[in-house]
Amino acid sequence: AIQLTQSPSSLSASVGDRVTITCRASQGINSALAWYQQIPGKAPNLLIYDASNLQSGVPSRFSGSGSGTDFTLTISSLQPEDFATYYCQQKFTFGPGTTVDIK
């Protein structure tokens, strides 16, 4: 089964910062990767699918890139509502998550 790892596991950042989160797959998955945001107490929310496609309604400060085994989620200018945990996903497998909190 495919394993997903994420780095870092957590990070502290300030409003306005550019933030990058990495997801690595244990074997090549082409571009079949999604990113989700989860705010505490809420269900996950799909941000990016097929590695780089922005889900409808998601702000353009979120972007995704990568293919094969290495993927990146970037938040170009962190906003207060972006402090959350971010998960990558490939079919039935989720990464362990990256928590973004306030510096």
Place this chain on the structure above:
Amino acid sequence: QVQLVQSGAEVKEPGASVKVSCKASGYTFNNYDINWVRQVTGQGLEWMGWMNPNSGNTGYAQKFQGRVTITRNTSISTAYMELSSLRSEDTAVYYCARVLKLSGSYYFDYWGQGTLVTVSS
């Protein structure tokens, strides 16, 4: 608008079973797979299983094989997840999620609000 509305919180004793419902609206229920994902407090997301509402076909994570059953009632656009032989480690929030299936890929575009299941004696 697409909505998945789940049943309310449950408290169960060890060894019991729980059945969580997920009522879909705003789209044609039969046209999209439903999956179940759980999250233990403070931990990550754990996939449990999938169901095709049209055929009733299902698939389950090996970890839950023999303990989980996903069913549906198409007349009321509702999916169900039943977990049996509950233990304290099953205390978690359980989510249903609709599948966005693209060529070669599989994502979850709409989620229920979550149902907290607490297993305690």
